[in-house]
Every structure is written in structure tokens, then in C-alpha cells.
Amino acid sequence: MSSEKSGYSGLQIGLHWTIAVLVLFQLLFGESMTTYVDAAADGRQLSSYDQTMGSAHYWVGLSILLLVFVRLAVRLFVGAPRAQPTMSKWMVFTSRATHALFYCLLVGAPLSGLLAFYVWGWMGDIHALAKPVFIVLICIHAGAALFHHFVLKDIVLRRMLVPARDPAG
Numbered sequence: 803m804s805s806e807k808s809g810y811s812g813l814q815i816g817l818h819w820t821i822a823v824l825v826l827f828q829l830l831f832g833e834s835m836t837t838y839v840d841a842a843a844d845g846r847q848l849s850s851y852d853q854t855m856g857s858a859h860y861w862v863g864l865s866i867l868l869l870v871f872v873r874l875a876v877r878l879f880v881g882a883p884r885a886q887p888t889m890s891k892w893m894v895f896t897s898r899a900t901h902a903l904f905y906c907l908l909v910g911a912p913l914s915g916l917l918a919f920y921v922w923g924w925m926g927d928i929h930a931l932a933k934p935v936f937i938v939l940i941c942i943h944a945g946a947a948l949f950h951h952f953v954l955k956d957i958v959l960r961r962m963l964v965p966a967r968d969p970a971g
């Protein structure tokens with residue numbers, strides 16, 4: 803999909819952390835949207851908290867979808883850094899698989915949410931599965947990043963914090 807680079811650009815790093823914070827928000831407060839949808843179906847009055855958080859869920863979810871498309875386009879044109887030479891084959895495979903799964907979820911979760919909201923209510927059950935899958939992936943992913951930093955002592959975490967001088971390196 804892309805050529806191999808020595809680091810991430812400032813834009814890629816900014817997008818990574820912005821999307822991570824927005825996803826965390828969705829995972830922490832997603833239940834408000836369930837309350838919102840259930841109340842609408844039963845004709846119940848919503849608290850102003852659930853109303854605000856329900857619409858925040860909608861707009862934050864759409865922002866994630868938009869930002870992920872920008873991110874994928876940037877990745878296509880700028881590329882991504884190569885794996886560390888010290889990484890074994892299975893580590894490289896797991897890292898690539900985790901990243902690919904993240905991208906599928908980052909597109910699939912908002913799309914299934916939109917379908918549940920506008921077309922098929924039952925899609926809400928499938929959409930809700932995004933939460934446990936995200937949590938497992940985030941644990942593996944963040945755990946791996948910390949392992950690289952504190953045990954392998956390589957540049958993997960640093961390159962997602964500090965822009966490469968020459969991301970085209």
C-alpha cells in the first residue's frame with residue numbers, strides 16, 4: 803500500500819493521538835447513545851446529559867470516520883516506517899495485523915453506527931461489539947508500544963511522539 807519510511811510526519815502523529823482520544827471518548831460514553839436510541843423508541847423523555855452525550859457520540863463518531871480517511875490518504879502518499887531490524891517475524895506480523903484491524907474497526911464502527919441509527923436498528927448489537935474488540939486491541943497495541951520502549955529500548959514509541967525530520971527518509 804505504501805513505501806517504507808524512517809518515521810512518521812507531524813500530521814500522522816497528530817492524527818494518531820487525536821483519533822486515539824476520540825475513540826477513548828466513544829468507548830467511555832457510548833452507552834449514552836444506547837439510552838438515547840432506547841428513549842426515542844419508547845417515547846421517553848431524555849435527561850439533558852444523555853441528550854448532549856448522545857449527540858456528542860454521533861458527531862465524534864463522524865469525525866473519527868473523516869479523520870481516518872485523511873489518515874489513510876496520508877499513509878498512502880507519505881508511507882509508514884519500516885519495522886525495527888530486531889523484531890522477529892511474528893512480532894512484525896502481529897504489529898501489521900493489529901494496525902490493519904484498527905483501520906477496519908475505525909471505518910467499520912462508525913459505518914455500523916450510522917446504519918444502526920438510520921436503517922437497521924438491529925445493527926446496534928453488532929456496532930456495540932466494537933467496544934470489546936477495541937479494548938482488546940488497545941491493550942495489545944499499547945502494551946507492545948511500552949514493551950518496545952522499556953524492554954527493547956528501541957525508537958518505536960518515540961517515533962509516534964516526535965516527528966521524523968525526514969519522514970521520507
Ligand code: HEM
Nearest residue numbers: 828832833835836863864911912915916918919926930933
Ligand atoms: C469509532 C466510532 C464509534 C465507536 C467506538 C462507537 C462505540 C459505541 C459504543 C461503545 C456504544 C455503546 C454500546 C452499548 O450500549 O454497549 C455505541 C452505541 C451506539 N452508537 Fe456508536 N460508536 C462509534 C460511532 C458511531 C456513529 C458515527 C454513530 C452514528 C449515528 C453511532 C451510533 C450508535 C448507536 C445508534 C448506538 C446504540 C446502539 C444500540 O444499543 O442499539 N456510533 N457506540
Ligand code: HEM
Nearest residue numbers: 822825826877882883901904905940944947948958959962
Ligand atoms: C484508540 C487507541 C489507538 C488506536 C486506534 C491506535 C491506532 C494505531 C494505528 C492504526 C497505527 C499504525 C499507524 C500506521 O503505520 O499507519 C498505530 C501506530 C502506533 N501506535 Fe497507536 N493507536 C492507539 C493508541 C495507542 C497508544 C495508547 C499508544 C502508546 C502507548 C500507541 C502507540 C503507537 C505507536 C508507538 C505506533 C507506531 C508503531 C510503529 O511504528 O510500528 N497507540 N496506532
